[in-house]
Amino acid sequence: MPRKIMVVDDEQNIRDIISEFLSETGYSVTVAVDGLDALEKVRFEQFDLYIIDIYMPRMDGLELLIKLKELQPLAVVIVTTGFSSIDVAIKAIRNGAYHYLTKPIQADELLKVVESGLEHGLALTEIPGPGSQPESGSETGETPLLRGFNPEQQREFKMIGKIAQYKDGQEIPLGEEPGGMIWVESGRIAVYHNNALIDSLKPGEIWGEECFINTGAVFTKLRAQHDVQLRHFTRRGLIEFFTYQDETLTKRYMINLIQSIYMKWRRSIFRLGLYSGFSPTDKRN
Numbered sequence: 001m002p003r004k005i006m007v008v009d010d011e012q013n014i015r016d017i018i019s020e021f022l023s024e025t026g027y028s029v030t031v032a033v034d035g036l037d038a039l040e041k042v043r044f045e046q047f048d049l050y051i052i053d054i055y056m057p058r059m060d061g062l063e064l065l066i067k068l069k070e071l072q073p074l075a076v077v078i079v080t081t082g083f084s085s086i087d088v089a090i091k092a093i094r095n096g097a098y099h100y101l102t103k104p105i106q107a108d109e110l111l112k113v114v115e116s117g118l119e120h121g122l123a124l125t126e127i128p129g130p131g132s133q134p135e136s137g138s139e140t141g142e143t144p145l146l147r148g149f150n151p152e153q154q155r156e157f158k159m160i161g162k163i164a165q166y167k168d169g170q171e172i173p174l175g176e177e178p179g180g181m182i183w184v185e186s187g188r189i190a191v192y193h194n195n196a197l198i199d200s201l202k203p204g205e206i207w208g209e210e211c212f213i214n215t216g217a218v219f220t221k222l223r224a225q226h227d228v229q230l231r232h233f234t235r236r237g238l239i240e241f242f243t244y245q246d247e248t249l250t251k252r253y254m255i256n257l258i259q260s261i262y263m264k265w266r267r268s269i270f271r272l273g274l275y276s277g278f279s280p281t282d283k284r285n
């Protein structure tokens with residue numbers, strides 16, 4: 001089933017252009033002429049992602065953003081405007097927007113933000129409950145950490161990790177050496193901080209990747225949610241691997257590393273905020 005996107009803009013030509021482009025890309029697109037029209041349609045259907053213009057009559061984009069977050073706290077919202085105002089961008093982000101685009105919108109930029117936004121939305125809802133079953137067919141899942149590596153480089157990278165298996169409910173050690181990193185090959189791992197479930201890792205995902213920068217960064221507990229197979233990496237092994245690689249590959253890894261840490265941080269903070277009663281519409285400093 002195609003992912004569902006709502007486009008809200010009072011300018012018909014912009015609505016049509018964005019809608020046609022995303023429809024041709026394979027998404028199911030619904031349009032709304034302003035905030036009130038959008039809210040009326042959301043009463044009957046929820047969407048995977050919303051693209052909202054900031055400046056509209058009757059109800060502007062910021063007000064619509066706040067009301068959408070009240071109805072659908074995990075809604076992924078991209079806001080757009082013809083005015084490149086940093087103040088508007090800050091307000092939108094503080095009120096829960098995922099991303100901010102200025103007009104005229106470039107097709108490739110829009111597609112990248114939509115794709116990453118949909119991935120972010122899935123990540124926010126992928127903590128499985130008690131008794132859930134592990135994913136099938138995901139054992140060969142790749143990780144964004146190796147984006148841009150060729151197959152041979154990926155194979156060599158995996159070889160520096162030590163394979164280990166754990167039973168359902170077993171606590172997973174991060175290694176005696178400070179700065180251990182793990183890669184989930186199959187099953188799922190629950191991430192706890194002070195006994196609070198803050199994340200769930202599926203095949204292809206990693207934990208502790210910040211060890212490449214900070215050896216003391218890992219302070220949470222990990223526990224197998226199902227029977228799992230992992231690869232354990234030491235910081236020393238990672239450094240030695242890149243010592244014999246060219247500079248381009250090392251820089252590519254560092255870019256992937258920063259993006260991975262940022263997305264994981266944003267996902268976990270958002271979940272913790274929901275669990276503790278934080279509202280995306282909270283305007284306190």
